[in-house]
Amino acid sequence: MKTFSDFGIDISGKSGVEVKTTCPQCSPSRKKKNYPCLNVNTEQGLFNCWHCGWSGTLKGGEWQKPEIRKVYSRPVFATPTQVPDGTVAWFKTRGIDAAVVERNGITKGSIYFPQVEEERDCIMFPYFRGEEVVNIKYRSKDKHFRMAAGAERILYGINDINPDVLVWVEGEIDKLSVEMAGLKSCVSVPDGAPAADSKSYSNKFDFLTEKALEAVKLHIIAVDSDEPGVRLQEELVRRLGREKCLIVVWPKDCKDANEVLLKHGAEILADCIGNARALPIEGTYSVDDIIEAIFNDYEYGPERGVSTSWAEMDETYRVMTGEWTLVTGIPGHGKSEWLDALALNLANHYGWNFGIFSPENQPLKYHVEKMAEKIVGKPFMEGFTDRMSFKEMSESLKFINDHFHFMLPDYPTVDGLLEISQQLVLRYGIRGLIIDPWNEINPARDGNVTETDYISQALTKIRTFARRNQVHVWLVAHPTKLQKDKTTGAYPVPTPYDVSGSAHWRNKADNCITVYRDVVQTGSPVQVHVQKVRKKTNGKVGMVEFVYDHICGRYQPYKKSVLPNTYNMHHRKKEAA
Known part of the structure; x- marks a missing residue:
């Protein structure tokens, strides 16, 4: 079998299953010649360049040539010597x-x-x-x-x-x-x-x-x-x-x-x-600049965010571009899964495009496969329920490719992620940006800046990006370690003030959401607690419960009549087998 060096790929000095390096096909001709744009899976022998599209396997060789571009036809046209x-x-x-x-x-x-x-x-x-x-x-x-x-x-x-x-x-x-x-x-x-x-x-x-x-x-x-x-x-x-x-x-x-x-x-x-x-100088406005919008609000009602496509959430949380939402919750309670489901809803119903930084959802193919399961409503792999067909998989992958763009920089910083996101706004018109989670971002600060000040400055940059580009940003941040209830053994529902580092998380966010699940009580629903909504037209403080389908990752509004859900059915089949 060939090695990576046979393809001109240099991974010397790098260890791990998923590594990044320069692309031998496009890096020499790029301005940032040393930027690691080639993703390499050393375990499976896979490589893929997110910049030029050059991909392949050690076993099968190249299966996508570099710089592949759509082939366009050229119309036949004779420039007139005289206009009729x-x-x-x-x-x-x-x-x-x-x-x-x-x-x-x-x-x-x-x-x-x-x-x-x-x-x-x-x-x-x-x-x-x-x-x-x-x-x-x-x-x-x-x-x-x-x-x-x-x-x-x-x-x-x-x-x-x-x-x-x-x-x-x-x-x-x-x-x-x-x-x-x-x-x-x-x-x-x-x-x-x-x-x-x-x-x-x-x-x-x-x-x-x-x-x-x-x-x-x-x-x-x-x-x-x-x-x-x-x-x-x-x-x-x-x-x-x-x-x-x-x-x-x-x-x-x-x-x-x-x-x-x-x-x-x-x-x-x-x-x-x-x-x-x-256009108005950023940060300064006169009534003339917004008079038409005010008249429209008076006549037709103020602008509202779009629905999450879960009707049960419309009264508590709607998504408006130009805002950012803090999402927190205890690890393992489903923050990332719920956010993926929400993003797929917005892409499906409103045609939104997204930028996603989610390093914990690696390797990338695992993340995409989970999203495909949510779209199709069937598992990706063989199991105790019917898996998705090849056609269903292909159609779901095309949808994900059309609407989602994944960011995996080697050294992620707030400035670097926002710079990439700005390019995604220009090229793909993204309306949503998911940063999941905060602790995977490298804190580019010197010793004179406290953690509180750094968080404040970073959140201001994120808010400015959201408003300037009319993008909604979801930022996932973990809470500090919580104490279990001595009687029930359950953790309390985290609040924005429990997020590690600063009260700025709650104060600067337009909206705050906690995803929570009572892991002590079997079969308990997933609770989505909306704990802050800045604009009353976009919701109010409240809680909505969902049933999470462990087979395909979908969320359905909680009703006792639907339990036991497909998760329980799956385990009954497994036990019977």
Whole structure:
């Protein structure tokens, strides 16, 4: 059998089952050449690079080549020598001159539209990257749209990006309208704004990995003023960074750039963009900054967090982005299992993406297998109940891969984890971050900083990250050693003040939850104690009981009629065997 050195993998000087080292495939070409991005399981002979995807086994060899990327097709497109007269005339009705149409390589053609199941004449908007046409947007006369099949979704107008300032719109016509106002540095998102009822649109922002965007100093967000446009604006600001963004406010009688061009002219359009307003300076606000939100609260009621998808918890705890929740409990009482179940609920019902730092749930495949069991409702391995099928396993793994991103740095610090999480916000649009547990984070503090001060500073950084990026953070922290009740032998329910290190845990958290189980009494339910909720619209102090299914890790609301549960059934079968 081959050794790791046969694959160029150097693990010399490292011991243990799970070790990390540099990747021979991608590390030499990376900025951080010495960063250990390759996970190696010395016991099973497995290796996997989380950065480039190079993976394999000592026995089977490489089973995924390095730097594998999706293969895109390239549409056939002939740059027109002259724009057809009919096309020029149509653009004239939209206030756009022939010179702008010609510069952007727009022409006329025909293609099959699946919406109407027939081929129709259309306008063709080529998406250039350099000299190459990467994609084409087709628009029929009756406003049916499609893009080239199998082509890469990129920004419209990449070649025009100026690193000093970049205008963002949500349609090709709007990009051309901005050019009519004298501003060429403008891009349009390829698929428009996310629909008002879409729950998962994080993967629609892959265009943010475009290299040319990294150098842009200022982003002017000039998208539509309707509900989908507002969602697009919020997501762009969240990912690009609010400190680098300005927001355009359109005249009341207009919702986008082209409408301003047609109704008010190129000069007014240029003024709207030139007068883009800054977002409030972080930490300072005026009533004008929030007046619309206040009016909305008055008319429709204050904003609430989303449901945990356990209806029984809606009155005590709802999850709001921009907040953080302390989760504590005695080791072995199910904090991590309950958090995984909650995250899967939010991913399934609302399309949330997550970053997870959970070093105690290692090896990673064990953690993923447990999550798959929760999704399918069946065990991963053979046992006394039917195991999940290969198809069920594959579908659950795809769901986990689409919504969860695991962080396993060699030397985890608060700053390091938040830096990685910031990248996950940009690339994958994560809405949730789980740090489980606190004691696995290395305390990067010098001798002059007390533990209390360090915890205070760290929690402030976490809270700032949550609010700035509109991410909900769950932070798991263990309580200090508790004394058993002398009569019953049971431990008391921990409180946030029992968490080791500082009262800041309770004081700085937006929400505090304790997961507790009476291990003395057989068959007792899992109790989720909500001990603090900062915003009354998101819950109140209270307790909800669950039955934990030990076979597949699911949590169901506790009802005496459902006991004995599948756990007890499993053990009865085992005893009978």
